[in-house]
Amino acid sequence: MDAIALDRVRPRRAAPRWRDDPQALARALLAPAILYIGLLVGFPFLLALYYSVSDATVGARVFHFVGLENFRSAIENPTFWQALRNSIVFTVVSQALVVVLGKAAAMALYRPFRGRALVRFLILLPWVAPISLGAIGWLWIFDPVYSILDWVARALHLIGPDAWPIWLGQPHLAMASVILVNVWRLAPLATVIILAGMSAIPQDIHDAAAIDGAGFWRHLIRINLPLLMPVMLVALLFGVVFTFTDMIVIFVLTRGGPYDTTQVLASLAFFTGVQGGDLAGGAAIALFLFPVLAAVAIGALTLARRAEVV
Amino acid sequence: MIAPGQAPPGAAERPRIVPRAEASAPAPRRGDARADADPAAKIEARALSKGFAEVSAVAAVSLAVRNGEFLVLLGPSGSGKSTLLRMIAGLETPSSGDVLIDGAVVTDLAPRSRNVAMVFQSYALYPHLTVFENIAFPLRARGVRGRALERRVLDASAAFGLEPLLRRKPRQLSGGERQRVALVRAIVREPTVLLLDEPLSNLDAQLRATAREELREFQRRVGTTAIYVTHDQVEAMALGDRIAVLDRGALRQVGSPHEIYEDPADTFVATFIGSPPMNLVRTAGALLGVRPEHLLPRTHFAAAEPITALPVRVGRVEYLGADRLAYGTLDDPWPHDPVVVRWPSTIAAALRAGERQQLFARDTDLKRFDPGTGRRAQ
Amino acid sequence: MRAARRLRRPLAAGGRFALLAAFVAFCAFPFYWMLITAFKSTTDLIEVSHNPLVFNAPPTLAHVRQLFVETQFGQWLLNTLAVGVAVVAITLVLAVPAGYALARLAGRGGHRLAIGIFLTYLVPPTILFIPFARIIAVLGLQDSLWSLVLVYPSFTVPFCTWLLMGFFKAIPPELEEAAMIDGLSRLGAFVRVAVPVAISGVLATVIFTLTLVMQEFVYGLTFITSSSAYTVAVGVPTFLVRGDVYFWGAIMAACLIVSLPIAALFTLFIDRFVAGFTVGAVKQ
Numbered sequence: 002m003d004a005i006a007l008d009r010v011r012p013r014r015a016a017p018r019w020r021d022d023p024q025a026l027a028r029a030l031l032a033p034a035i036l037y038i039g040l041l042v043g044f045p046f047l048l049a050l051y052y053s054v055s056d057a058t059v060g061a062r063v064f065h066f067v068g069l070e071n072f073r074s075a076i077e078n079p080t081f082w083q084a085l086r087n088s089i090v091f092t093v094v095s096q097a098l099v100v101v102l103g104k105a106a107a108m109a110l111y112r113p114f115r116g117r118a119l120v121r122f123l124i125l126l127p128w129v130a131p132i133s134l135g136a137i138g139w140l141w142i143f144d145p146v147y148s149i150l151d152w153v154a155r156a157l158h159l160i161g162p163d164a165w166p167i168w169l170g171q172p173h174l175a176m177a178s179v180i181l182v183n184v185w186r187l188a189p190l191a192t193v194i195i196l197a198g199m200s201a202i203p204q205d206i207h208d209a210a211a212i213d214g215a216g217f218w219r220h221l222i223r224i225n226l227p228l229l230m231p232v233m234l235v236a237l238l239f240g241v242v243f244t245f246t247d248m249i250v251i252f253v254l255t256r257g258g259p260y261d262t263t264q265v266l267a268s269l270a271f272f273t274g275v276q277g278g279d280l281a282g283g284a285a286i287a288l289f290l291f292p293v294l295a296a297v298a299i300g301a302l303t304l305a306r307r308a309e310v311v
Numbered sequence: 312m313i314a315p316g317q318a319p320p321g322a323a324e325r326p327r328i329v330p331r332a333e334a335s336a337p338a339p340r341r342g343d344a345r346a347d348a349d350p351a352a353k354i355e356a357r358a359l360s361k362g363f364a365e366v367s368a369v370a371a372v373s374l375a376v377r378n379g380e381f382l383v384l385l386g387p388s389g390s391g392k393s394t395l396l397r398m399i400a401g402l403e404t405p406s407s408g409d410v411l412i413d414g415a416v417v418t419d420l421a422p423r424s425r426n427v428a429m430v431f432q433s434y435a436l437y438p439h440l441t442v443f444e445n446i447a448f449p450l451r452a453r454g455v456r457g458r459a460l461e462r463r464v465l466d467a468s469a470a471f472g473l474e475p476l477l478r479r480k481p482r483q484l485s486g487g488e489r490q491r492v493a494l495v496r497a498i499v500r501e502p503t504v505l506l507l508d509e510p511l512s513n514l515d516a517q518l519r520a521t522a523r524e525e526l527r528e529f530q531r532r533v534g535t536t537a538i539y540v541t542h543d544q545v546e547a548m549a550l551g552d553r554i555a556v557l558d559r560g561a562l563r564q565v566g567s568p569h570e571i572y573e574d575p576a577d578t579f580v581a582t583f584i585g586s587p588p589m590n591l592v593r594t595a596g597a598l599l600g601v602r603p604e605h606l607l608p609r610t611h612f613a614a615a616e617p618i619t620a621l622p623v624r625v626g627r628v629e630y631l632g633a634d635r636l637a638y639g640t641l642d643d644p645w646p647h648d649p650v651v652v653r654w655p656s657t658i659a660a661a662l663r664a665g666e667r668q669q670l671f672a673r674d675t676d677l678k679r680f681d682p683g684t685g686r687r688a689q
Numbered sequence: 690m691r692a693a694r695r696l697r698r699p700l701a702a703g704g705r706f707a708l709l710a711a712f713v714a715f716c717a718f719p720f721y722w723m724l725i726t727a728f729k730s731t732t733d734l735i736e737v738s739h740n741p742l743v744f745n746a747p748p749t750l751a752h753v754r755q756l757f758v759e760t761q762f763g764q765w766l767l768n769t770l771a772v773g774v775a776v777v778a779i780t781l782v783l784a785v786p787a788g789y790a791l792a793r794l795a796g797r798g799g800h801r802l803a804i805g806i807f808l809t810y811l812v813p814p815t816i817l818f819i820p821f822a823r824i825i826a827v828l829g830l831q832d833s834l835w836s837l838v839l840v841y842p843s844f845t846v847p848f849c850t851w852l853l854m855g856f857f858k859a860i861p862p863e864l865e866e867a868a869m870i871d872g873l874s875r876l877g878a879f880v881r882v883a884v885p886v887a888i889s890g891v892l893a894t895v896i897f898t899l900t901l902v903m904q905e906f907v908y909g910l911t912f913i914t915s916s917s918a919y920t921v922a923v924g925v926p927t928f929l930v931r932g933d934v935y936f937w938g939a940i941m942a943a944c945l946i947v948s949l950p951i952a953a954l955f956t957l958f959i960d961r962f963v964a965g966f967t968v969g970a971v972k973q
Contacts, residue, residue, distance in 0.1 A: 020874040021421040027794035030879075034787035034806070034846055041843040042809045048820030102712065109709040120709065122956045123717040129951045130720075131922040133906040134944035137930070138719045141726065141937050147734070149722060152741050189716060193959050217701075246813030249906050253926065270815040275911060280819050287816040294811040302804060402866050422869040435867035439885045452872030496871070 052284040064281075071285035080261050080269065081286065088265040090176065092244045095183040099240050100233060102184065103191030110192070111199055121193075128189040136253035139182045143168035143254070169255050172262040179263050182250050187243060191236040198232025199225070231306070238301040245294060266290055352411070353378045353536040354399060354504050359408035361394050368394045370560040371408065376504070376538060381530055383551035384540045387583070391560040392540045393508055399538065400429050400506050412503055423452070428497035428535075429506040432513060434489045436481035442492050443468075443477040449500045467499040471529070486514050490522055498533050505530070507539040511546060523549055544584050548572070556580050575600070575678065578685040590650040591680070592621075592641060597688055600678040603636070603653035606670040608660050617674040623650055624667050637662045720948070723941035727752050734937065752938025756929075762943060764917055765924040768834055769947075772920060773902045775838045780845040780898050785891065787846075788853025789879050793862065803854055810847035814907045817843065825912055836912040837920070841905060845898045852897065856890030857883060893958040900951055921947055 019025035053071050055064035075081045106124070110117065127135060142149055145167050154160045168178045202225075210224045226233075248267035251257060257264035257272065264272075266289055274283015352375040361369040369391040376382045384392040397403040399410055401422035409418045417425050428449070436445050446464045455463065468474050471491050481489060490510060497505055510526070511519045527550055530537050541547055547554050548568040555565045556579070564576035575581035575589065581600050582588040590606075592599040601621070612618050622642040629636040637652040652670065654662065662668065679688040725741075726734065728748040739745040756762045791803045821840055830836040860883055868878040884891065902920075909923035919927065925943045929936040 020876040023794045023796075023875060026875050026879075027790040027796075027799075030786035030790035030794070031802070034783040034850055037783055037842060037846055038806065038809050041840065042812055042817070042847070045817045045820035045824065045843075046812055048823065049816045052819060105708055106712045109705045109712070118956065120713055121959070122952060123713050123720075125955055125959065126720050126948060126952050127716050129900050129955050130944055130948035131904050131906075133904075133922045133926050134940065134947070135719065137926060137935070137940050138723050138944055141935070141941070142719060142722060147741065149741050185715065185719070188712075192712075242811055246811070246815065248815065252906075267813060267815045271907065274815075274819050284816065284819050287813060287819075290813050291811065291816065294813070295808055298808060298811055299804070302807075400866075400870055402869070421874060422866075423872045423874060427870060429867065429870045431863045431867060433861060433863055435861065435863040437864060437868075437882060437886070439888070448868070449871035452868075452877070500872075 049284045049288065052281050053288050055281050057280040057284075058278050067281070071281045075282065075285050075289075080264065081266075083261050084257075084264045084266050084269040084286075085289070087176070087261075087263060088245060088267075091180060091183070091263075091265055092241055095180045095187065095244055096237060096240045098180070098184045099187045099191045100237055102188045103195050103236060104229075104233070106188070106192045107195040107199055110196055124189050124192060126189075127185050128187075132186060132247075132249050133253060135186065136182060136250050139178075139185075140169075140254055143178055145170070170259055172259055175255050175259060175263050179251055179254055182254060183244055186250070187240050191240060194236040194239075195229060195233060198229050202228050230304075234301045234304050238298060241297055241301075242294060246290060352376065353380070353413065354538065355411040356395065356399065357409045357411065359395065359398055359410065360406045361391070361398060361403060362406050367560050369398070369405075372557070372560075372562045373408075374555055374562060374565065376536060379534055379536055381527070381537045381539065381550060381552045383547040383554045384538060384557060385542070385544060385547040385551075385554050385583075386557035387542055389559070390542075390557040392542075392557045394560075395557070396429075396506050396508055396538060396540045399504075400427050401425050426500070426503045427506055428500065428502035428504070429508065430490075430493045430497050430510045432509045434481075434493040434510070434513075436484075436489060436492060436496075438481050440480075441477065442473060442479050442481070442484070445481065445492060446473075446496045446499050449496065453500060463499060467495050470532075471495050487518055487522055487525075490514070490526075494526070494529055498535060502535060505533075505535045505537040507537060509541055510539075511541075512543075519546075526550065544586070548584075556583065558583070574687075576687055578680050581678065581680070587636065587651040587653065589678075590648075592648045592650070593646050593682070596682070598680040598682050598685075600680060601650075601672050601676060603651045604655070605672045605676040606650070606652045607654075607672070608658070609669065609671055610660075611658075612671060612673065618671045619674055619677060621645065621650075621670050621672055622667055623652060623670050625652075625662060625664055628662050628664055632656070635662055637668075639668075642667055720945065723945050727938050727942035727945060729938065731938065752936070753942045755936065756939040756942050760928045760939070761916055761919070761924065762921070765919050765921045766947070768918060769903055769920040769922075772834055772837045772841065773899045776841045776845060776902050777895050777898045779838070779842045780849050781891070781895070783842065783846050784849040784853055784894070785884065786879075787850045789857045789883060791850065791854045792857035793865070793879075793883075794875075803851065806847050807851050810844060810851070814844070818907055818911050821908065822911055831912065832914050832918060834913075834918055837902075837905075837909060840908050840912070841902055845901055848901070849894045849898060852894050853887070853890065856887045856894075859890075860886050889958065896951070896954050896958055900955065903947060903951065 019029060052064070054066060054068060056067050056070075057064045110120065110124075130138075141147070148166075148168065150168070151160070151166060160166065166174060169175050206224060206228070207220075210220050215223065245265075246267055248265065248271050251263055251265055251268045252271065255263045257268050266286060270283045270287035270290075273279050273286060277283070354376040356372055356374045358371045358373055359369060360367065360371050372391075372395055374382075374395075384395060386392045394403060398405050401410075401417070401420060401424075405418060409416050411417065412425055412427070437448060440448065443464060446468060447460055450460050450463060464477075465474070468477060471494070473488075473491060473495055476484060476488060476492070481492070484492065493510065507526075511522050514522055523546060539546075539550055541550075548571075551568055553565060553567055554571050556563045556571060558579045564571060564580045566574070566576075571580060572584055575584065578591060578598060578600070582591065585602060587603050589600045589602050592601070606621060606623065622645070623637070623639045624642045624647075625637045625639040627638045629638070633656055635654045635656070637654070639650060639652070640647045641650050652662070652668075654660075680686065681688045725744070728750070729744060730746045730749045730751065733739060733744065733746040734741075736745070787806070791799045791806075795802060825831055825836045825840070828836075828839075830839065864882050864886060865875075865878040868882040869875060873881060904922060905920075906922045909920050910927075913919055913923060916924065916928065921943065925940055929940045929943070
């Protein structure tokens with residue numbers, strides 16, 4: 002090759018500027034969010050870890066390292082075990098109900114009909130209402146004296162005129178009540194997520210199944226559910242996160258009572274750490290939540306991706 | 312007359328197309344030029360390679376596109392044709408090799424600094440902008456403002472009958488209208504080269520023929536050098552000044568549609584181009600290729616023409632209106648390889664299943680390929 | 690067989706209707722109950738012999754008046770709105786670029802990073818508010834709305850990054866490629882094409898952030914002590930619950946006043962919102 006030609010086509014290998022380099026750009030665009038998350042989630046999280054191995058209390062200025070003492074005392078506390086059991090019951094039962102209800106409602110809402118927008122608006126209300134106020138609404142519904150549920154049940158002669166069920170004051174009834182409120186709060190979100198997933202399934206598949214002679218149940222079990230699996234897992238994941246970490250419903254309705262029968266880990270951590278002033282003990286209890294959630298989240302996301310067929 | 316196992320005499324007489332662009336010697340229009348210093352080359356790929364996760368998508372492709380030329384990159388899916396186009400556009404970074412535009416290396420330049428235009432398979436019209444703003448977009452990005460901007464958009468739209476559509480959004484356009492908007496948006500900035508990535512594949516068959524014609528007419532009018540990617544050989548033959556055939560990342564042949572069809576450089580090109588594809592017959596030491604329409608009755612050849620007898624046992628006949636296709640096997644003394652015969656309806660002779668037809672082909676229509684490499688044998 | 694099928698259709702339609710009616714009643718009944726409670730006179734409310742489902746005495750605005758006159762509800766609404774706007778702004782500034790980078794630029798590592806960011810959303814407030822309380826104290830932000838502005842993005846940013854990643858993944862990459870060829874930089878293609886095309890997704894994120902902020906209770910309860918700095922979710926239960934005495938009417942009115950507009954807004958964007966939700970989780 003001659004020198005002249007080489008000179009003419011001299012490479013213009015200018016270093017690409019960051020605005021065009023995907024990697025540099027990715028770093029620049031991600032940095033603020035990651036910095037923020039690092040400072041305001043990562044750092045406090047580490048602080049929480051530190052508290053959990055110290056003797057921190059609300060008033061104290063100086064903490065001492067106490068090793069796993071807080072975890073030990075948490076584990077030795079029967080209330081902790083009761084709260085863990087309650088957390089699991091509360092989460093599993095309400096999520097099972099949420100998913101079944103959500104799926105059924107989504108199927109009923111799938112085909113357009115007059116007034117669907119209104120129905121959707123009404124269904125969404127529980128999800129957007131501030132839950133602290135929504136829960137107080139339920140407190141009024143469950144009121145020992147003025148409960149509308151009692152009144153309706155008496156009017157329908159389901160219970161006698163002198164029966165006064167104390168919805169939030171009897172152990173099993175209290176758990177059922179907080180589960181009911183939690184389902185009320187989370188079913189709308191599950192419904193719309195599942196509805197979106199259903200709309201994403203091509204109509205051809207439904208038609209093919211109908212031509213192949215699949216009836217309602219067969220269609221549901223062989224076609225609908227497998228195709229919806231990823232979306233339903235996502236709905237489930239969010240439901241579990243909201244349920245497991247949230248304490249507002251229980252804080253407002255029962256404060257964990259009666260006799261800690263509705264106490265869950267999140268509320269126990271709050272009562273111990275903030276209201277009881279035992280920061281270290283509260284942090285130790287709260288930390289039990291995280292590994293469980295992380296495992297559930299990773300599991301659900303992996304399954305959702307694996308189950309993805311369309 | 313060629314006996315089985317004997318080389319067809321025509322094969323040695325003609326210069327062969329070597330499937331490397333540097334040596335795509337018989338340049339049809341602008342004389343012989345080596346790509347290394349091709350003064351007419353508008354766009355050049357030099358030993359361009361791209362690997363994705365250890366899979367080589369494009370392997371050392373060298374190719375020169377001449378000024379004003381319409382070059383088609385043709386290949387099956389996975390052949391690397393789109394990757395090659397995207398490397399020229401600057402949307403992919405090559406693993407090695409260089410892209411040259413107007414003689415300057417642009418390999419490390421961002422797409423916007425190359426002055427290339429591209430029409431995508433989906434047209435990629437900006438859904439949030441009107442047709443006017445879509446066409447104005449590349450001009451605005453280059454700092455054209457005010458009256459100058461408006462004039463250029465309006466001129467370009469007027470030239471291609473888009474004025475009535477200027478205030479619409481892309482979703483309100485038909486498929487053909489979208490293509491026109493995409494093309495006008497591409498050329499309004501007067502690019503060095505127009506890159507087209509299967510722009511017709513989203514149209515239905517009927518619209519596609521019209522759109523193809525419109526596209527070719529469009530390119531002739533604006534005179535912009537164009538590189539067009541497709542997997543459809545009919546499109547390639549109809550549109551291309553030259554066709555570059557790719558397979559599994561490698562360039563197999565570059566040439567005019569006529570060269571590609573009549574003188575395939577290897578068995579891949581021979582069997583990829585043409586429908587039905589070229590018949591390949593095993594002979595001693597070579598593969599012998601013959602196009603289905605070249606197998607004819609004796610009466611179609613002059614007495615003095617050098618021809619070879621290729622008897623065919625017909626298995627099945629398809630009547631396609633303008634053509635008849637016969638599927639069968641070659642008969643003794645040839646190996647019983649499957650062959651397809653294609654006769655236009657102008658040939659009256661009968662073609663019946665089960666019969667043995669004494670067919671012939673011109674010796675010049677018999678192409679020899681190396682059975683090991685698949686390349687044309689000299 | 691045919692008769693059975695002919696019967697099945699109206700049965701299925703009836704079943705569907707009954708199911709929907711029951712579900713709507715379950716979801717909406719508490720709000721009907723709130724509505725009627727908010728406008729009932731107190732004597733009507735507590736008279737056990739009355740039918741509680743209807744007005745037995747003329748409706749009254751006493752509870753709404755109590756809410757606005759006797760409490761600082763108006764101030765709380767403004768506080769909530771101010772915190773909401775500030776948190777939305779911070780969230781968008783951080784999450785839009787991050788969501789885009791994860792969807793388009795970060796390559797194979799991006800997926801793992803996306804899951805990592807999502808996991809930070811799972812760190813429950815019950816873990817974080819104890820250290821947060823210290824940090825807020827050190828920064829001298831106790832009892833200031835700024836403490837909420839600082840802390841709320843800790844749960845909105847991870848979640849919205851995840852949502853926005855889904856919206857950006859749903860945009861055909863060709864649009865940005867076309868923009869780059871048309872003369873924009875990679876960054877320009879993001880700002881001038883990807884963001885405008887994803888705008889309805891961004892709006893859905895805004896509304897979602899607003900609902901999260903409006904709902905939040907634990908941090909507000911912990912960091913804010915003076916009534917003039919309360920948000921609605923904290924102020925109403927704190928002020929209208931005095932020991933065992935609940936001002937039901939006023940509480941219900943407050944709940945309705947904040948829920949109805951947000952629910953209406955949410956209905957408009959619910960499809961976009963859900964699309965981002967599912968794409969982000971499922972698509973690679």
